[in-house]
Amino acid sequence: MCSPTHAPKIASDVDARAALTEEAERRGFLTAWASVSLPEQVKTQYQNWLADGKNASMNYLLGETRLEPTLRFPWARSVLVLAAPHAYPDPGVPVGGTRLGKVAKYAWVRDYHRLMGPHLESLEALAAQLGVQAKGYVDTGPLSERSYGVLGRLGWIGKNAMLMRMGEGTYLTLAAVLTSLAPAEGEGLYPNRCGKCTRCIRGCPTNALLGDGSLDARACISYWTIEHRGLIPAHLWPSIGDWLFGCDICQAVCPWNRKAQDFWQGFQPQPELAHPNLEDFFTLSSHAFARRYAGTVFLRPGRTHMARNALIVLSNRKEHLPLVRQAAQDPNPVVRATAVRALAKFADWEAVAALKGDPDAVVAQEAQEVLALGV
Ligand code: B12
Ligand code: SF4
Numbered sequence: 001m002c003s004p005t006h007a008p009k010i011a012s013d014v015d016a017r018a019a020l021t022e023e024a025e026r027r028g029f030l031t032a033w034a035s036v037s038l039p040e041q042v043k044t045q046y047q048n049w050l051a052d053g054k055n056a057s058m059n060y061l062l063g064e065t066r067l068e069p070t071l072r073f074p075w076a077r078s079v080l081v082l083a084a085p086h087a088y089p090d091p092g093v094p095v096g097g098t099r100l101g102k103v104a105k106y107a108w109v110r111d112y113h114r115l116m117g118p119h120l121e122s123l124e125a126l127a128a129q130l131g132v133q134a135k136g137y138v139d140t141g142p143l144s145e146r147s148y149g150v151l152g153r154l155g156w157i158g159k160n161a162m163l164m165r166m167g168e169g170t171y172l173t174l175a176a177v178l179t180s181l182a183p184a185e186g187e188g189l190y191p192n193r194c195g196k197c198t199r200c201i202r203g204c205p206t207n208a209l210l211g212d213g214s215l216d217a218r219a220c221i222s223y224w225t226i227e228h229r230g231l232i233p234a235h236l237w238p239s240i241g242d243w244l245f246g247c248d249i250c251q252a253v254c255p256w257n258r259k260a261q262d263f264w265q266g267f268q269p270q271p272e273l274a275h276p277n278l279e280d281f282f283t284l285s286s287h288a289f290a291r292r293y294a295g296t297v298f299l300r301p302g303r304t305h306m307a308r309n310a311l312i313v314l315s316n317r318k319e320h321l322p323l324v325r326q327a328a329q330d331p332n333p334v335v336r337a338t339a340v341r342a343l344a345k346f347a348d349w350e351a352v353a354a355l356k357g358d359p360d361a362v363v364a365q366e367a368q369e370v371l372a373l374g375v
């Protein structure tokens with residue numbers, strides 16, 4: 001929802017910023033204001049990152065408006081950054097089902113886009129009352145949210161590429177409201193407190209972190225398990241270990257997260273999301289899965305890719321062979337092709353051989369390759 005373009009200016013910029021800040025903080029968010037113009041250095045770094053292909057298949061990151069929001073919103077002058085801490089405790093493992101593997105902490109609650117969205121709409125409405133133009137995003141639009149967080153002095157970018165601050169650590173979910181208000185005077189940046197520490201770089205199982213506060217998505221488990229569509233290359237399977245959805249290793253090892261336990265009032269961790277029943281991914285139809293996990297971020301990879309991820313976890317642990325065998329009969333070829341390699345890890349060559357004649361060429365080829373070369 002966007003406020004009217006020609007609303008009369010009611011409050012001064014200083015008063016309007018104060019009113020929006022107060023309302024956002026009343027709703028439980030940490031806040032910061034930044035100018036909408038990104039420094040040239042940030043733009044160059046971002047463009048080089050893309051030019052090197054470090055965005056993997058995420059082509060939605062290519063658009064120019066991410067670096068120049070004023071191309072789309074010419075009225076935008078400043079950004080109100082909102083941060084919702086999510087360092088909640090583990091809600092516990094539900095009884096029953098097959099509950100193995102790890103889910104990234106941010107996904108233990110219902111979809112943050114939906115939880116934070118209504119608050120952004122309320123802030124847009126308040127802005128309209130103040131005669132200010134505003135447009136809110138929870139990473140649903142082309143904005144470099146972490147850059148605005150740094151520029152607003154909300155925190156620093158750690159070597160794990162995360163926006164972080166003392167107290168909350170890295171466990172922050174970000175949102176941003178573009179506004180037509182003049183940016184506040186700059187106060188310098190939040191001090192970078194990584195020092196000589198390199199725990200995250202050493203802890204990353206795939207060497208995805210590049211040391212300069214950025215990463216190569218082509219190596220990141222979070223990318224492969226959430227964003228990538230299709231098969232996950234076999235050489236990455238051992239590093240994926242137990243990660244079913246996302247990856248928190250470079251945050252879990254960070255000393256600034258040791259004492260972090262704040263979380264936003266709108267987040268309620270759910271046992272069924274922190275420890276989902278893997279059987280759901282193999283037994284539910286895609287429609288039934290969409291119903292069961294409605295309003296959660298599991299819908300992004302969807303049933304097929306959650307089943308793919310679960311097969312990798314099960315084969316890494318060498319547990320629950322009957323589920324893997326069931327996946328060999330799955331209606332989706334991505335699941336069957338992943339099951340081929342998973343079955344091979346259990347040395348169930350008979351089941352692999354049965355897939356040699358699969359009607360899908362990719363599944364049949366995987367089976368032939370695995371039988372010829374092993375895993
Ligand atoms: C694409 C994306 C991914 C990709 C690529 C991540 C990456 N590091 O680039 C993948 C799928 C791998 C991913 C993974 C994760 N993501 Co993500 N992701 C995004 C998304 C949609 C865009 C990020 C982007 O533009 N990347 C391109 C790189 C080049 O830009 P950048 O990472 O934003 O970095 C900029 C700043 O760091 C800035 N910068 C660096 N140093 C300095 C210094 C100064 C002084 C300044 C001014 C700027 C600056 O320069 C960079 C731009 O050039 C954002 C939401 C958004 N709209 O911004 C969420 C977002 C970054 N992700 C988020 C999260 C939570 C995650 C995961 C933790 C999820 C998980 N547990 O699995 C992991 C963490 C991986 C990691 N260590 O970064 C949060 C991060 C919150 C935070 N505290 O930082 C965001 C902001 C979503 C949100 N709304 O909360 N993600
Ligand atoms: S999210 Fe996992 S794979 Fe990605 S950079 Fe961090 S530790 Fe490495």
Ligand code: SF4
Pocket residue numbers: 158159160161193194195196197198199200201253254255256
């Ligand atoms: S683990 Fe160490 S280097 Fe990495 S982000 Fe945390 S403090 Fe910085």
